[in-house]
Amino acid sequence: MAGGGLSQLPRKRRGILLAGLGAATVTGVAGVWRWQRGPTYPQGAPLQVDVSSLPAGQLLTVQWNQRPVWVLRRSPADLATLVRNDNALTDARSEHSAQPPGCVNLHRSLDPALLVAVGLCTHQGCTPMLQAGVGFTCPCHASRYDLAGRVFKQGPAPANLVIPAYHLAADGRLVLGALA
Ligand code: FES
Numbered sequence: 563m564a565g566g567g568l569s570q571l572p573r574k575r576r577g578i579l580l581a582g583l584g585a586a587t588v589t590g591v592a593g594v595w596r597w598q599r600g601p602t603y604p605q606g607a608p609l610q611v612d613v614s615s616l617p618a619g620q621l622l623t624v625q626w627n628q629r630p631v632w633v634l635r636r637s638p639a640d641l642a643t644l645v646r647n648d649n650a651l652t653d654a655r656s657e658h659s660a661q662p663p664g665c666v667n668l669h670r671s672l673d674p675a676l677l678v679a680v681g682l683c684t685h686q687g688c689t690p691m692l693q694a695g696v697g698f699t700c701p702c703h704a705s706r707y708d709l710a711g712r713v714f715k716q717g718p719a720p721a722n723l724v725i726p727a728y729h730l731a732a733d734g735r736l737v738l739g740a741l742a
Contacts (some may be wrong), residue, residue, distance in 0.1 A: 596711075601660035604629070604680065605727040621692045625682060626738045630681040630689065631726060632737060636674070640695060640709045644668055651712045653722050659712075661725035662741055665682065670725055671711040677709040678728050680735065684721040698723075707740040 606627035606733040616622055618637040623630050645668070648654040648664055656666050664672050683690050683700040690698035690707060697714075705717030712722045729742035 603660045603662055606739045608737050609737040613736050614734055619694050632679050632681040634677040644710050647708050650714050652715050656722055659722035661729050665725045680724040683719055685723040
């Protein structure tokens with residue numbers, strides 16, 4: 563950081579930045595990570611996932627690039643819950659969280675119906691549990707996330723769940739690891 567340095571950043575921002583720097587150091591071990599302004603998001607060898615038969619409310623977990631990646635098909639009722647939560651969220655607009663540019667929106671996804679997220683808590687990496695129609699709760703220190711992976715203020719997790727690079731192919735397949 564030019565000028566003020568890390569020590570002058572607010573504690574939560576400093577934690578997110580250090581997490582991003584830590585991720586950047588794994589280049590060559592777990593795939594290719596690209597540094598951008600702000601927190602980065604993971605990219606890597608593409609993996610195609612057929613999500614055509616995934617029913618609403620069901621969470622699919624696939625292993626990609628040495629991490630679990632969730633795919634959740636959200637119902638219209640699920641999407642409606644995202645509008646109500648803004649004041650309770652740490653980063654409601656995902657300005658300080660890691661996701662590709664096309665996912666900086668209310669639903670944090672390319673297709674509103676599909677959540678694609680790394681299934682690791684941004685505090686210490688535990689695996690949050692899905693509460694259908696509500697969000698995700700981390701079993702380690704009780705951080706909570708909504709159905710877009712946006713973290714609630716009351717827990718220790720500093721940032722929203724990480725969204726990896728992905729795109730949706732013409733045949734509807736999800737392609738993890740690369741933007742279109
Ligand atoms: S690891 Fe999830 S709240 Fe601590």
